Amino acid sequence: xxxxxxxxxxxxxxxxxxxxxxxxxxxxxxxxxxxxxxxxxxxxxxxxxxxxxxxxxxxxxxxxxxxxxxxxxxxxxxxxxxxxxxxxxxxxxxxxxxxxxxxxxxxxxxxxxxxxxxxxxxxxxxxxxxxxxxxxxxxxxxxxxxxxxxxxxxxxxxxxxxxxxxxxxxxxxxxxxxxxxxxxxxxxxxxxxxxxxxxxxxxxxxxxxxxxxxxxxxxxxxxxxxxxxxxxxxxxxxxxxxxxxxxxxxxxxxxxxxxxxxxxxxxxxxxxxxxxxxxxxxxxxxxxxxxxxxxxxxxxxxxxxxxxx
Amino acid sequence: xxxxxxxxxxxxxxxxxxxxxxxxxxxxxxxxxxxxxxxxxxxxxxxxxxxxxxxxxxxxxxxxxxxxxxxxxxxxxxxxxxxxxxxxxxxxxxxxxxxxxxxxxxxxxxxxxxxxxxxxxxxxxxxxxxxxxxxxxxxxxxxxxxxxxxxxxxxxxxxxxxxxxxxxxxxxxxxxxxxxxxxxxxxxxxxxxxxxxxxxxxxxxxxxxxxxxxxxxxxxxxxxxxxxxxxxxxxxxxxxxxxxxxxxxxxxxxxxxxxxxxxxxxxxxxxxxxxxxxxxxxxxxxxxxxxxxxxxxxxxxxxxxxxxxxxxxxxxxxxxxxxxxxxxxxxxxxxxxxxxxxxxxxxxxxxxxxxxxxxxxxxxxxxxxxxxxxxxxxxxxxxxxxxxxxxxxxxxxxxxxxxxxxx
Numbered sequence: 001x002x003x004x005x006x007x008x009x010x011x012x013x014x015x016x017x018x019x020x021x022x023x024x025x026x027x028x029x030x031x032x033x034x035x036x037x038x039x040x041x042x043x044x045x046x047x048x049x050x051x052x053x054x055x056x057x058x059x060x061x062x063x064x065x066x067x068x069x070x071x072x073x074x075x076x077x078x079x080x081x082x083x084x085x086x087x088x089x090x091x092x093x094x095x096x097x098x099x100x101x102x103x104x105x106x107x108x109x110x111x112x113x114x115x116x117x118x119x120x121x122x123x124x125x126x127x128x129x130x131x132x133x134x135x136x137x138x139x140x141x142x143x144x145x146x147x148x149x150x151x152x153x154x155x156x157x158x159x160x161x162x163x164x165x166x167x168x169x170x171x172x173x174x175x176x177x178x179x180x181x182x183x184x185x186x187x188x189x190x191x192x193x194x195x196x197x198x199x200x201x202x203x204x205x206x207x208x209x210x211x212x213x214x215x216x217x218x219x220x221x222x223x224x225x226x227x228x229x230x231x232x233x234x235x236x237x238x239x240x241x242x243x244x245x246x247x248x249x250x251x252x253x254x255x256x257x258x259x260x261x262x263x264x265x266x267x268x269x270x271x272x273x274x275x276x277x278x279x280x281x282x283x284x285x286x287x288x289x290x291x292x293x294x295x296x297x298x299x300x301x302x303x304x305x306x307x308x309x
Numbered sequence: 310x311x312x313x314x315x316x317x318x319x320x321x322x323x324x325x326x327x328x329x330x331x332x333x334x335x336x337x338x339x340x341x342x343x344x345x346x347x348x349x350x351x352x353x354x355x356x357x358x359x360x361x362x363x364x365x366x367x368x369x370x371x372x373x374x375x376x377x378x379x380x381x382x383x384x385x386x387x388x389x390x391x392x393x394x395x396x397x398x399x400x401x402x403x404x405x406x407x408x409x410x411x412x413x414x415x416x417x418x419x420x421x422x423x424x425x426x427x428x429x430x431x432x433x434x435x436x437x438x439x440x441x442x443x444x445x446x447x448x449x450x451x452x453x454x455x456x457x458x459x460x461x462x463x464x465x466x467x468x469x470x471x472x473x474x475x476x477x478x479x480x481x482x483x484x485x486x487x488x489x490x491x492x493x494x495x496x497x498x499x500x501x502x503x504x505x506x507x508x509x510x511x512x513x514x515x516x517x518x519x520x521x522x523x524x525x526x527x528x529x530x531x532x533x534x535x536x537x538x539x540x541x542x543x544x545x546x547x548x549x550x551x552x553x554x555x556x557x558x559x560x561x562x563x564x565x566x567x568x569x570x571x572x573x574x575x576x577x578x579x580x581x582x583x584x585x586x587x588x589x590x591x592x593x594x595x596x597x598x599x600x601x602x603x604x605x606x607x608x609x610x611x612x613x614x615x616x617x618x619x620x621x622x623x624x625x626x627x628x629x630x631x632x633x634x635x636x637x638x639x640x641x642x643x644x645x646x647x648x649x650x651x652x653x654x655x656x657x658x659x660x661x662x663x664x665x666x667x668x669x670x671x672x673x674x675x676x677x678x679x680x681x682x683x684x685x686x687x688x689x690x691x692x693x694x695x696x697x698x699x700x701x702x703x704x705x706x707x708x709x710x711x712x713x714x715x716x
Contacts, residue, residue: 048558050554050557076558078558080554082551084550084551084554085551086552088552100311100561101312101559102561104563160339194385
């Protein structure tokens, strides 16, 4: 359904997307995971035809996104990162307009509007102007406008950004329902837990490149069951690095004067040894966080930085 | 085609929900038009002055004389105010009033006795027209009194001799007046002189227009220009709302969106033109020789101005820049192109330049339509020119929208 092959997009000297390739199939939720500025939105822009790729190919439902733009766009549904609604119009009027833009006609449009309003829990507020909606309701309507025409390919660009937990749970359930109904969903986010809970396959993107891709199990395997140990405090760097180099199996991922991030197997059992080595090096540890293997720890392992930076 | 109407409906709902964004554009010309109409009135301007009268005679004859000033058209130009002689002199010395007329005691006695008598008229030198009107009118009335005395002197004298005339005297005087009227009937009814008047047309003179007829077309075009600018700015609101981007990734053509906006804008201008012209005609007596042609012209001209402003707006790099650019273009155009001041009020050289601006050219054609001076062929050519300009602007706007504005 989505085929991206060696996609590149440059803005002047900046390579926003640099050789990205992946495929996503029918009924699958494919996640693009990365920090802000990693190139996720630019990739989506190229897929939906808003941006012209500098090189590479994008195919949507078998149609080239550039040369067969209208055919490709007919298969697409998009929920943009920014809420893209007419605030003066009601929810029903927004749905009617965007359904009309997709070529839908009555009575099918009316039936679909009722179904989508019910799905998103907005049927009671359908006649109210959108400007009176809460942020979470606007997000749900933003999503509803993207699925009004039952698209075969759904592009969701951080659809839960800034919403309350209840709306987030509801939105995630809606996304799963779309995939169950047979849509191919491309989902971008920088929330690890969302990606872990939702996506069948994932690609981790940084600086416009895919640095890891696979199922959640495959990605976790890349960590080799290593825990992530995060230490805050005061660290004489050279002395600490020398001390930790003598501790078996410890990999130093990030080292600052106030923060150390280590990767090591069975961290909880080996904590006393680590503290002793650091104390001998003159360090003062004020806070310790131990994380089990996760996408976040994988991301830190791969990029040397935290995802939300 | 279907998406065009979907877009029109959407724009209509948006304006209905928030009409103030559109109405604020009309506020400036509307306030100006109302204020100017209140100041200058709806028809030809008529000067009005105050005639101070010190009637020290207070007789039937003096009342008859002053009654002449209460007849049309003098009563529309002059308000009579009775004063004492001292007060009247003090006021006219202050310049308070157009003239002071003093009718000394003995006016009626002198009239019936056919004795020489002097009325005193003091005029205000700071006023030019009204004191002259008073002077000329008084001169005519005095002449009239002289002829009346010549014709009915014995009857006047009979009445003047007694304080309370008996019924028999009134009856005999009435009979005498009746005989006098019958003897003069063949001169008075019908008049022995037939006056035929013909006004020679001055080929160089432009037809005189009321203030409203001169000013309101400018106000209507100012409204048109401001609404065109405001509606063009809405493309930035659409961009900031993200709706343009969402539309760009849908199968609906951008040309359909823009055409829908154009149809909606034309509808707004047609409604505005209809309301403005009907109001101008009924409230301010602005002559509208051909209402359908005037509405058609305002609709086409407004839509072309909208497209022109849209191209300007799409060239800007930010919404704020678009707003500044729009104002930089709209206000000089309005000033020079006859939207703030009619061409008739401008120096000739400025009016010549102003008529070359897009709105100046459109106003000139509009005034010709209002006065009925434009024929169908010339109107068709002008509409064709507007359509061609509009088509070029549409293509430019589409190109800009597709290639630069959305990215």
